[in-house]
Amino acid sequence: MYEKKPWLKFYGDIPESIDYPRVTMYEAVMKTVERLPGAVAYDFLGYTASYRQFGNEIDRCADALASLGMKKGDRIAISMPTTPQGIICFYAANKLGAVAAMIHPLSTPKEVEFYLNSSRSRFALTLDAFYGKFAGLREKTGLETLILTRISDYLTGLKKIGFMLTKGRKIPKVPDDPAVRWWSDLMKTAHPPAPRADMHTDEMAVILYSGGTTGVPKGIMLSNMNFISEGMQVSAVGRLSEKDAILAILPIFHGFGLGVCVNACFMGGAKSILVPQFTPGTVAKLIRQKRPTFVIGVPTLFDALSRNPELQKADLSCLKATFSGADTLPRTVKERFESVVKQRGGTCRLLEGYGLTEAVTAIMVTPFDEYREGGIGVPFPDMSAKVVKLGTTEEAPVGEEGEICLHGPAVMLGYLDNPEETAQALKTHPDGKVWLHTGDIGTMDEDGFFYFKLRLKRMIKSSGMNVYPAQVEDVLYSHPAVSEACVIGVPDEAQVQRVKGFVALKDPAKAGPEMEKELIAHCSEHLIKWSCPREIEFREVLPKTLVGKVAFNVLEQEEIARLKAEGKYAGRC
Numbered sequence: 001m002y003e004k005k006p007w008l009k010f011y012g013d014i015p016e017s018i019d020y021p022r023v024t025m026y027e028a029v030m031k032t033v034e035r036l037p038g039a040v041a042y043d044f045l046g047y048t049a050s051y052r053q054f055g056n057e058i059d060r061c062a063d064a065l066a067s068l069g070m071k072k073g074d075r076i077a078i079s080m081p082t083t084p085q086g087i088i089c090f091y092a093a094n095k096l097g098a099v100a101a102m103i104h105p106l107s108t109p110k111e112v113e114f115y116l117n118s119s120r121s122r123f124a125l126t127l128d129a130f131y132g133k134f135a136g137l138r139e140k141t142g143l144e145t146l147i148l149t150r151i152s153d154y155l156t157g158l159k160k161i162g163f164m165l166t167k168g169r170k171i172p173k174v175p176d177d178p179a180v181r182w183w184s185d186l187m188k189t190a191h192p193p194a195p196r197a198d199m200h201t202d203e204m205a206v207i208l209y210s211g212g213t214t215g216v217p218k219g220i221m222l223s224n225m226n227f228i229s230e231g232m233q234v235s236a237v238g239r240l241s242e243k244d245a246i247l248a249i250l251p252i253f254h255g256f257g258l259g260v261c262v263n264a265c266f267m268g269g270a271k272s273i274l275v276p277q278f279t280p281g282t283v284a285k286l287i288r289q290k291r292p293t294f295v296i297g298v299p300t301l302f303d304a305l306s307r308n309p310e311l312q313k314a315d316l317s318c319l320k321a322t323f324s325g326a327d328t329l330p331r332t333v334k335e336r337f338e339s340v341v342k343q344r345g346g347t348c349r350l351l352e353g354y355g356l357t358e359a360v361t362a363i364m365v366t367p368f369d370e371y372r373e374g375g376i377g378v379p380f381p382d383m384s385a386k387v388v389k390l391g392t393t394e395e396a397p398v399g400e401e402g403e404i405c406l407h408g409p410a411v412m413l414g415y416l417d418n419p420e421e422t423a424q425a426l427k428t429h430p431d432g433k434v435w436l437h438t439g440d441i442g443t444m445d446e447d448g449f450f451y452f453k454l455r456l457k458r459m460i461k462s463s464g465m466n467v468y469p470a471q472v473e474d475v476l477y478s479h480p481a482v483s484e485a486c487v488i489g490v491p492d493e494a495q496v497q498r499v500k501g502f503v504a505l506k507d508p509a510k511a512g513p514e515m516e517k518e519l520i521a522h523c524s525e526h527l528i529k530w531s532c533p534r535e536i537e538f539r540e541v542l543p544k545t546l547v548g549k550v551a552f553n554v555l556e557q558e559e560i561a562r563l564k565a566e567g568k569y570a571g572r573c
Helices: 006-010 025-035 051-067 084-095 109-119 128-135 157-165 183-188 224-238 255-268 280-290 299-306 331-343 419-425 469-477 513-524 552-565
Strands: 040-044 047-050 075-079 099-102 123-127 145-149 180-182 204-211 217-223 245-248 271-274 294-297 321-324 350-355 362-365 375-379 384-388 402-407 426-428 434-444 450-455 460-462 465-467 482-492 496-505 535-538
Touching: 006 375, 025 051, 025 084, 025 224, 025 255, 040 051, 040 084, 047 051, 051 084, 051 183, 075 084, 075 109, 084 099, 084 123, 084 271, 099 109, 109 128, 109 204, 109 217, 123 128, 128 145, 145 183, 180 183, 204 224, 204 255, 217 224, 224 255, 224 362, 245 255, 245 280, 255 271, 255 294, 255 362, 280 299, 299 321, 299 331, 321 331, 331 350, 350 375, 384 434, 419 426, 419 434, 460 482, 460 496, 465 469, 469 482, 469 496, 469 513, 482 552, 496 513, 513 535
Parallel strands: 040 271, 075 099, 075 123, 099 204, 123 145, 145 180, 245 271, 245 294, 294 321, 321 350, 496 535
Antiparallel strands: 040 047, 204 217, 350 362, 362 375, 375 450, 384 402, 402 434, 426 434, 434 450, 460 465, 482 496
């Protein structure tokens, strides 16, 4: 069935296949620079750069990085919010044949240490505000050169003054450090022109991080072709051109933000409106002022926007489409947002998609003129998808639940230094093709429309971000008072899921509000905020499976039953 691609009936004028250039990401972006030199490439809080200027910035940055000793095969950790510096450096490193490891700028020092060692990064780029997290890691990692930049480097006029008078003055002064180089100085200084490295389109170009079955983040190795193909697929489906603008709300350490809101935008020659920090009010204001044609985000974003007074005053006729991904889109959120759009002069719908970092990001989307309850859409051009019976490579009958598998140019190279997990995810099927086993359970109907059911892997999705229970549990277990710990995702209207911990203490008499506060504070020292439990329930003992493991599914069922009894359970997450 999958070879016939029944979903092609939904394509309309979207091409079934695309001719991808066998080049690097740098070269692909430079093709857009040549094609649309005067079009606006990005807008950052009012600072705009044309594609010609963007290309020049990338080349200047590459010259600077080469002067610091960066060469083909090197790794650079980019730990930035969605700003010009992070994006310019991303393509500049690619020009030199270096690999960009994208990490969350709010990562804890222990997480940064793990990422630097995992990626073997000699270089790192981050904000001056995060200097302290990196400075103490040079003896524990291979970090040699730390490039620091300021948010104000790309602010102009009153915005720059305002930032320096408010947030800027609160940032600790960076001491003299021979390992530190400043972005502004590097970009202003003339360096010898750096030649483009001889890098193949199928070589690893990017490392993005996801979670493993053990809860330890895995490095996902992605090639130039992975990013180019996925970007051109998104561009073709969205019919992107220089007349379009995408609101880049999602962060660039995330495949969705980097792959769709940035790279796909540049593949199509559209404008990326960079949003370094998200609040519903900020985004609503940007929609009013910048009038983007596409808004792409997670369900919690659209839920918050639909309730925002600023958006309810905006003219939304500019919107061609809005897309939700990274989590299941509740129908109530979809209908509420679409109602606001319609009231404010718009005609677009909120369309659900599907993707995963192992295929860069989005690789399916609901067609513009089609909606099916619970559906996640149809595959992009050149992407094949099928459902196989669990634990096999045998295709399941139409409508039968099984594991969603993917094949196509966006599928990853594998997991960094992890051949065992790579072999579990990438399997050669009887057709001779390598298929990505996603770990997601779903179905396909007779029209080739796919439906997501649940994740095989135990993962919590909070505000569109991945939370790995084993990682949180490890932190809880590290507290001296804890005997047993289990973490689950609890249905939550605002976050889709919130993190809840169940703990058995060595001394049950210590259970209470003060111990709960202490354990949550302990977690916040080691974990990003959305990974921290919002609440902790104490039990004398935790339920166990027959083999003695903590039965997290029992706790999940108990929690859902409790919420139902209280009238607070709205359905699946």
